[in-house]
Amino acid sequence: MIPQEIIRRKRDGDELAAADIQSFIAALAAGQLSEGQIGAFAMAVWFKGMSRTETVALTLAMADSGDRLQWADIDRPIxxxxxxxxxxxxxxxxxxxxxxxxxxxxxxxxxxxxxxxxxxxxxxxxxxxxxxxxxxxxxxxxxxxxxxxxxxxxxxxxxxxxxxxxxxxxxxxxxxxxxxxxxxxxxxxxxxxxxxxxxxxxxxxxxxxxxxxxxxxxxxxxxxxxxxxxxxxxxxxxxxxxxxxxxxxxxxxxxxxxxxxxxxxxxxxxxxxxxxxxxxxxxxxxxxxxxxxxxxxxxxxxxxxxxxxxxxxxxxxxxxxxxxxxxDRYLARAPVEKPVPAARSGWLSACDARGVGVSVIDLGGGRRHPADRIDHRVGFSELLPLGTRVNAGEPIALVHAADEAAAERAAAALALHYRITEDRPGLTPVIAGLI
Missing domain, CATH: 3.40.1030.10 (Nucleoside phosphorylase/phosphoribosyltransferase catalytic domain)
Known part of the structure; x- marks a missing residue:
């Protein structure tokens, strides 16, 4: 198995054989591939996709790359x-x-x-x-x-x-x-x-x-x-x-x-x-x-x-x-907790949820690189849901940060992730469908 050939074929849009996928994943699990090769394969799949047959083969190869658990002695549905x-x-x-x-x-x-x-x-x-x-x-x-x-x-x-x-x-x-x-x-x-x-x-x-x-x-x-x-x-x-x-x-x-x-x-x-x-x-x-x-x-x-x-x-x-x-005896608290004031009066009508998640990372609560250490203390609490009526200056959330400067930055960013309007918004149901 030549990894770069498998990467090239997927890059060019070819359908990979199950045996090739199994070989690539076995090499990945054995530590025989570089991060560059793994990233190139992932990017090729991102651009070219996989057929259902390829996806099944990839799933089974990854499942079979290690042990499979057994629950025969447990008399409950698993x-x-x-x-x-x-x-x-x-x-x-x-x-x-x-x-x-x-x-x-x-x-x-x-x-x-x-x-x-x-x-x-x-x-x-x-x-x-x-x-x-x-x-x-x-x-x-x-x-x-x-x-x-x-x-x-x-x-x-x-x-x-x-x-x-x-x-x-x-x-x-x-x-x-x-x-x-x-x-x-x-x-x-x-x-x-x-x-x-x-x-x-x-x-x-x-x-x-x-x-x-x-x-x-x-x-x-x-x-x-x-x-x-x-x-x-x-x-x-x-x-x-x-x-x-x-x-x-x-x-x-x-x-x-x-x-x-x-x-x-x-x-x-x-x-x-x-x-x-x-x-x-x-x-x-x-x-x-x-x-x-x-x-x-x-x-x-x-x-x-x-x-x-x-x-x-x-x-x-x-x-x-x-x-x-x-x-409170066990969960560490951030040293700085700062309210995020509403920029104006009105209804919370939209939120950039991805932006909220990125703001948590910026506080240190997520990773930019695989080896990054997380600060478990930081983040946001008391986030008001969309459809809430607020007055200017009232808190829409509470920032938990490692220091005052980080809290200021996060509060400013979070305020920008919410839109406040004069009209009450229509809300999307939280359960959108069943398949």
């Missing part, structure tokens, strides 16, 4: 959810324990921030002691005993994706449908899932800004996953503003803990969490209808059972047992 990435999207952190509290086993393999979006693993690393890459035995034990475990890719689970994922993040090749499909599904196939529900984001803060492109991606994911034997559906959700009222790492983790403890509710976040819980429970056969499933999920949350599951997961993976009760 299910998971995955998001294509958004701003203020911490759904997985609440959804996994809610689904587990309702009778599912959820081995959730999550990723880091990609491009302007936040990563579940980066948020979890806000928790002191939390092990995002436990060994296989501990991962299995936590899923079996707690009901869910949210971890990152280990070195033996779809290792080819781990390296390709990091290169895509810094080479402007994130928003390629074949690469997104293979990246997401390779981890899910390797995780031994029976059912999967996908959150495909659409809007200015999503990798798919166009509804038609989002539907194409959702269709690709659903067809490839079902073809590989995993019962899969996808919800298309709106990402024209941050999903939660926080964007960052520790601030989103705090939002999750408050949600699980019943200390707060966020309408958009609430809608998405329970829509996905219902889809997971129906797809797995736990509930007969979405209405029944949502009722089960809401009961799991209100009873405190979901919070208990989350606390046990955190404790078993090395974090503090009382995190939910005492978040």
């Amino acid at each position: 299910a998971d959810k995955h998001s294509t990435g958004g701003v203020g999207d911490n759904v997985s952190l609440m959804l996994a324990p809610i689904a587990a509290a309702c009778g599912l086993a959820v081995p959730m393999i999550s990723g880091r921030g990609l491009g302007h979006t936040g990563g579940t693993l980066d948020k979890l690393e806000s928790i002191p002691g939390y092990m995002i890459t436990p060994d296989a035995d501990l991962f299995h034990k936590v899923v079996k005993e707690a009901g869910c475990a949210i971890i990152g890719q280990t070195g033996t689970l779809a290792p080819a994706d781990g390296r390709l994922y990091a290169v895509r993040d810094v080479t402007a090749t994130v928003d390629s449908i074949p690469l997104i499909t293979a990246s997401i599904l390779s981890k899910k196939l390797a995780a031994g899932l029976e059912t999967l529900v996908l959150d495909v984001k659409v809007g200015n803060g999503a990798f798919m800004a166009d509804r038609g492109q989002a539907e194409i991606l959702a269709q690709s994911l659903v067809e490839v996953a079902n073809g590989a034997g995993v019962k899969t559906s996808a919800l298309i959700t709106d990402m024209n503003q941050p999903l939660a009222d926080s964007a960052g790492n520790a601030v989103e983790m705090r939002n999750c803990l408050d949600f699980l403890a019943g200390r707060k509710r966020d309408t958009r976040l609430d809608s998405v969490v329970f829509a996905f819980a219902a889809e997971m429970l129906v797809k797995s056969g736990i509930a007969a209808s979405p209405h029944e499933a949502e009722g089960m999920a809401r009961q799991a949350l209100s009873s405190g059972k979901a919070a208990e599951v989350f606390a046990r997961m955190v404790s078993m993976l090395g974090g503090p047992a009382d995190l939910i009760e005492n978040p």
Whole structure:
């Protein structure tokens, strides 16, 4: 196998044979390719695309580049959810324990921030002691005993994706449908899932800004996953503003803990969490209808059972047992917190959600290069949703920054990411469709 020949053929628009794709991915996993070769391959795919046959071959090659997990001793449906990435999207952190509290086993393999979006693993690393890459035995034990475990890719689970994922993040090749499909599904196939529900984001803060492109991606994911034997559906959700009222790492983790403890509710976040819980429970056969499933999920949350599951997961993976009760004891706060005043009176009518995500990176809460260290303390909280009436000078958000100068810059940038108008805006439904 000559890597540059495979890159050249894809660059020229040829369809690659499954054997060539398998050879390239095997070399990638073995560390035999340079970052330049990996980036060139990703860029060739971005420009020329892949057929469904090529995408299936890429997905299977990446899934087979490491171990495949087995759950024969767990007497629960094995299910998971995955998001294509958004701003203020911490759904997985609440959804996994809610689904587990309702009778599912959820081995959730999550990723880091990609491009302007936040990563579940980066948020979890806000928790002191939390092990995002436990060994296989501990991962299995936590899923079996707690009901869910949210971890990152280990070195033996779809290792080819781990390296390709990091290169895509810094080479402007994130928003390629074949690469997104293979990246997401390779981890899910390797995780031994029976059912999967996908959150495909659409809007200015999503990798798919166009509804038609989002539907194409959702269709690709659903067809490839079902073809590989995993019962899969996808919800298309709106990402024209941050999903939660926080964007960052520790601030989103705090939002999750408050949600699980019943200390707060966020309408958009609430809608998405329970829509996905219902889809997971129906797809797995736990509930007969979405209405029944949502009722089960809401009961799991209100009873405190979901919070208990989350606390046990955190404790078993090395974090503090009382995190939910005492978040301020463990989640670091930024030294500077500064309100962002509304520039004028009126209605919050539009948001550049991508810009909000980039502003988090500028604060130090994301990466420009794969090796960058993240400042988990920084970000935004108390973000007002679109459709809110504000008066000039009233805060539309709170900046969390490492110093006063960074806070000033972030506040000025965030103000520019929101449009305030005299007329009340029409709002886009947060759940846009089901595939």
